[in-house]
Amino acid sequence: MLINSPHCIWTVIRIGAILLLIVTCGSYFLPHRYDAPPALRIPSFRVANLTETSSTFNKTVVAFWQELASAILTAQPLCEPLKVLDESIHHPEDHFDPLEPYRKHPQRLVDFTDDDETALLRAHYAMRRSALHLAPKLAFAKGTTGIVTTADTHYMPVFLVSLRMLRRTGCNLPVEVFIDDWSKYDTTTCDIVMPSLNARCVVLSNIYNKNKLVKKPDHYQYKILSILFSTFQHVLFLDSDAFPAYDPSVLFTTPPYTTHGLVTWPDFFALTVSEHFYHIAGIPEEPASARFSTESGQLLLNKDTQRESLLMMVYYNYYGPEYYYPLLCQGSHGAGDKETFVQAAMAVGLPWYQVRTAPGALGRNWNGTFRGIGIAQADPGLDYEYGLPMRSHIHPGALWENKDLAHPNAKIEKALNRTRIAPRKPRPVFIHQNILKLDPGKVLKDKNDITFEPDGTMHRMWGSKEDMEKQLGYDVERRLWDVIAEEGCRLDQGSETCKEIRAYVREVFGWMDSIDRPW
């Protein structure tokens, strides 16, 4: 038929094309003699120097840093460095107690005079004014979201475990890992392993040293500098030993991040800020028992809405060791940067949100006492929605209870004949394994008390599988050890480290998981 003939011709052409395709493509699937691609045949092939690219800062960024650094140096406090009384002593008032709302801020500064305080106030005011002028010039790539961390050589293996845990959640956000300088740079890690996990190394000294007058940064100061110099607008900062239990991308799209632009997490202890900090910053005092102090293993920050806060954070950390660390954290519990984030937002009048759900201790019972090795931190979205009650004389409990949903009149409640169930406590999203570091090459070597009983029996770190599944939805510890094995066996499947980890995994997650255990 006339109508059908073009159709027939097309069919023949199609079949022909398909045959051709099969012949051409099929040859790829036929057995071949293996020919290595040219790159692999050259003994020392060149790797693209990705770190050099990611550590190149453009003129805008360099000019901004020059201005910020000189503003910081101009706002140097003109008084002697502060001293805190008996820093190492554990004070009972460092215990957080919301039922004592009128507790005073601890007074532990030694020989602190009004003159010192005035000098600090003037310097602070100078920086506050500079921050207002500099804020519009802050350089970042608008609309970008990513994760930032710092890792020196010592923490790099720990970080690679965290990074793999992050990727196992399905999170694809780019990661920038700040290293101090080129002496900490390792080609394999930075230019091969990291890029394969959508992460890249950034050498901080490349930008920081563009100003010759600033002091070399110290331990705690790297965190805020890495946030400052990361290219992302929306930043999740994670310590190298912290990782999420599920994909954290969603945290950027929900309150409190979208409403506040700065989200922090609580530590186990009370605030130990000196009242003088508030005088110096010229802001009202925050009650000592208003909230827990901050645990800065994780932090969310929107550089666009928190510009001035970010610049004040840099200032507090730059003058941290001499002035602001003693002012902001007088306790024995982790002096350092932890209190510089919320206080900076307060000082410039910007919003901030600290997760109210208390941190959870990860660890296990060992010879009759609990041994904590890590911290579990709640999902901020769930925390915001849950709206944890502040404990008080009419609501001494720390969580919402079924009875809080009851009709105020007991008779009516009874007649209503119903039971309303209080919402579930917010589940954790971040795990900050800050005590027992998970360096695959070391974690099992020293026969630590957590993974081994005194008699040598191997053991889980965080208690039972059932508890873990109930709290986090799946056995995170099991996944963690798979990842430790992956990282520990990456270079050499036959290494002692690899064998040791695999033996531990087999023992603890193999047969031990299948029996009723006494713990």
Ligand SMILES: *[C@@H]1O[C@H](CO)[C@@H](O)[C@H](O)[C@H]1NC(C)=O
């Ligand atoms: C990458 O560049 C930096 C700085 O220019 C250099 O120190 C480093 O050795 C380079 N790495 C490689 C693998 O060429």
Ligand SMILES: *[C@@H]1O[C@H](CO)[C@@H](O)[C@H](O)[C@H]1NC(C)=O
């Ligand atoms: C310089 O870098 C910043 C941050 O990565 C970026 O936002 C900006 O657009 C860059 N400026 C120029 C002129 O390339």
Ligand SMILES: *[C@@H]1O[C@H](CO)[C@@H](O)[C@H](O)[C@H]1NC(C)=O
């Ligand atoms: C376990 O605790 C008991 C009593 O508290 C103590 O006597 C013993 O030395 C502890 N064992 C180890 C191995 O620390």
Ligand SMILES: *[C@@H]1O[C@H](CO)[C@@H](O)[C@H](O)[C@H]1NC(C)=O
């Ligand atoms: C309350 O409700 C339950 C089921 O919803 C019913 O079995 C029970 O009889 C009711 N009690 C009263 C006192 O109405």
